[in-house]
Amino acid sequence: MTSYKADRSIKWRFSILGVLAGLALLAMAPAKAEYADVIINNYADAAGMRPVVFPHWFHRIRFRCKVCHADLGFQFKAGGNKITMAKIIDGKFCGACHNGEVAWSVENCNMCHSGIPGTPTHIHGSTVQRLVSPPYKALNAPQQPAQQ
Amino acid sequence: MKNSHKRTRGILIALLCTVIAGLAFAQKPEVAPPLTPLTADGVHDPENPALPSLQNPEESMATFPKDRRGEVQWVESLNQGVITPRKFLTGDSGEGEELKELDLDIIMKNTAQMPHVRFPHLAHTRWLACKNCHSEIFIPKAGANPVSMEKILKGEYCGRCHDKVSFALWACERCHSVPHPGSPPKWW
Numbered sequence: 156m157t158s159y160k161a162d163r164s165i166k167w168r169f170s171i172l173g174v175l176a177g178l179a180l181l182a183m184a185p186a187k188a189e190y191a192d193v194i195i196n197n198y199a200d201a202a203g204m205r206p207v208v209f210p211h212w213f214h215r216i217r218f219r220c221k222v223c224h225a226d227l228g229f230q231f232k233a234g235g236n237k238i239t240m241a242k243i244i245d246g247k248f249c250g251a252c253h254n255g256e257v258a259w260s261v262e263n264c265n266m267c268h269s270g271i272p273g274t275p276t277h278i279h280g281s282t283v284q285r286l287v288s289p290p291y292k293a294l295n296a297p298q299q300p301a302q303q
Numbered sequence: 304m305k306n307s308h309k310r311t312r313g314i315l316i317a318l319l320c321t322v323i324a325g326l327a328f329a330q331k332p333e334v335a336p337p338l339t340p341l342t343a344d345g346v347h348d349p350e351n352p353a354l355p356s357l358q359n360p361e362e363s364m365a366t367f368p369k370d371r372r373g374e375v376q377w378v379e380s381l382n383q384g385v386i387t388p389r390k391f392l393t394g395d396s397g398e399g400e401e402l403k404e405l406d407l408d409i410i411m412k413n414t415a416q417m418p419h420v421r422f423p424h425l426a427h428t429r430w431l432a433c434k435n436c437h438s439e440i441f442i443p444k445a446g447a448n449p450v451s452m453e454k455i456l457k458g459e460y461c462g463r464c465h466d467k468v469s470f471a472l473w474a475c476e477r478c479h480s481v482p483h484p485g486s487p488p489k490w491w
Contacts, residue, residue, distance in 0.1 A: 186345025
């Protein structure tokens with residue numbers, strides 16, 4: 156009798172674990188952002204600004220990939236270009252266009268800084284790679300203590 | 304004895320539940336509901352006063368050609384002239400890397416039972432410069448790159464762009480487009 160009870164409670168405990176794991180996956184499930192949106196948040200959160208949302212769909216309607224990824228030197232890596240406002244104002248990265256000539260200028264902070272605070276740097280791609288590749292680590296994430 | 308047997312069964316059932324629940328939840332959002340309004344996409348801050356000034360995907364892309372999964376078919380959009388993205392910063396000429404179209408298909412046959420892969424240079428060189436791929440991602444020599452599905456899933460080779468910005472891996476047939484005698488009818 157008691158052993159049966161204990162067994163049931165174990166079964167329950169594991170079922171609850173199962174549901175929790177499912178819920179964790181649900182929480183991990185991607186937001187419904189448009190495919191290829193990039194959230195850039197190496198420094199913004201820490202500086203009290205919203206993270207930046209870069210919409211690929213909007214820009215690829217207007218420019219071939221090569222304009223940004225060959226001519227302007229954006230590397231194929233979300234968060235990998237270490238973009239800062241100083242560089243943008245200096246005409247690099249987003250600043251090559253968001254300068255009041257090719258596109259509206261940097262004064263429009265909230266047009267770029269439009270993400271939900273706390274959203275980590277990532278590209279909103281398909282689920283396949285999300286399940287396979289390790290989560291992205293922000294540049295300013297605390298370093299793992301070195302293994303002895 | 305019997306007790307431990309029962310326990311094992313309990314654990315197995317629970318594990319199965321976990322896997323099924325996990326799969327059900329993980330599979331569902333496989334296709335991001337396309338053209339979600341920015342206020343509800345879970346990425347844009349609804350409190351942002353500038354949000355109404357941003358364009359909703361629906362406004363521009365509702366009528367673009369789509370693939371089997373309802374994703375925008377960017378190759379067709381460009382070929383049909385639905386979009387005319389600039390080749391240079393300020394227009395179709397200017398300073399920068401030349402965008403020269405190359406009509407060269409590479410057939411990749413190391414695909415086990417799947418149809419062979421046709422890699423079309425043309426579709427790529429309408430968007431990308433040679434320099435974007437050669438030679439950092441691919442050595443420009445047929446058969447010289449040890450591409451495999453596993454590496455693509457890990458984000459290497461084709462997976463540098465596909466599944467992130469270019470069309471997702473779920474659409475097997477867009478790459479595996481050359482059937483051969485050993486390939487079964489479409490099952491995916």
